[in-house]
Amino acid sequence: MEESNIKEIEDILLKYEVLQKGHFLLTSGLHSEFYFEKSKILQYPPLVEKFSSRIKERFFSEGIELVVGPTTGGVVIAYEVARQLSARFSYAEREGEGRKIRKGFKINKGERVLVVDDVLTTGGSIFETLNALKDYDVNLIGIGVFIDRSKGVNFPVPLFSCYRKEIINYEPKACPLCQSGIKLLTPGKGR
Secondary structure (H helix, E strand, O other): OOHHHHHHHHHHHHHOOOEEEEEEEOOOOOEEEEEEOOHHHHOOHHHHHHHHHHHHHHHHHHOOOEEEEEOOHHHHHHHHHHHHHOOEEEEEEEEOOEEEOOOOOOOOOOOEEEEEEEEEOOOHHHHHHHHHHHHHOOEEEEEEEEEEOOOOOOOOOOEEEEEEOOOOEEOHHHOHHHHOOOOOEOOOOOO
C-alpha cells in the first residue's frame, strides 16, 4: 500500500479515536502504547463503507459469491462488503469453544467465499470462522480485515488489510510506560 494511503487511513483512525495512544492494559494482561477501539469505526456507516470498499476493490475480480464474518464486529463489515460485491452474506456466531453458521443461512458446496473481520490480532475469530466453513466444502478465496495489528498470522489463503500496524506489547514488569510513570488505562472499563 502506498505511504500516502497509509497516512490517510491512520489520520482517519486517529480522528475517530479508533487508534488511541497512551498506556493501555490489554485483555491479555500485557501493556501497550497503542490501542484500537474497533467499535468506534462501526459507529460511522460512511467509514465502514469506505474501508469495506478497499476490501471490495482487492477481491472484486475474484468472483466472490458469499462473504462471511465472525460475530460481532465482523458481521457489520461482512454485510457491507457483501453489499458492495453484490454477493450473499452470512456470519459465524459463537457456539461452545468455536463458531457455527446457523440461522438457516444457505451455503452451497464449492461456493467462492471471502471471510472478513474488523481487527486481526491473533487470528482466533477468523480461524474459528474458517473452521465453521469446513462443514460446507466451500472454495475459500481470501480474508479481508480493516486493521491488522498482528505479528503476522499464517492463513491458508491471501490476507488483505486496509491498515497494518504491528504493536509492541510489554509484560507489566518490563513496561517502559510504567517505568516512565504514565497512567495505565483499562479500555472498556470506564478508564
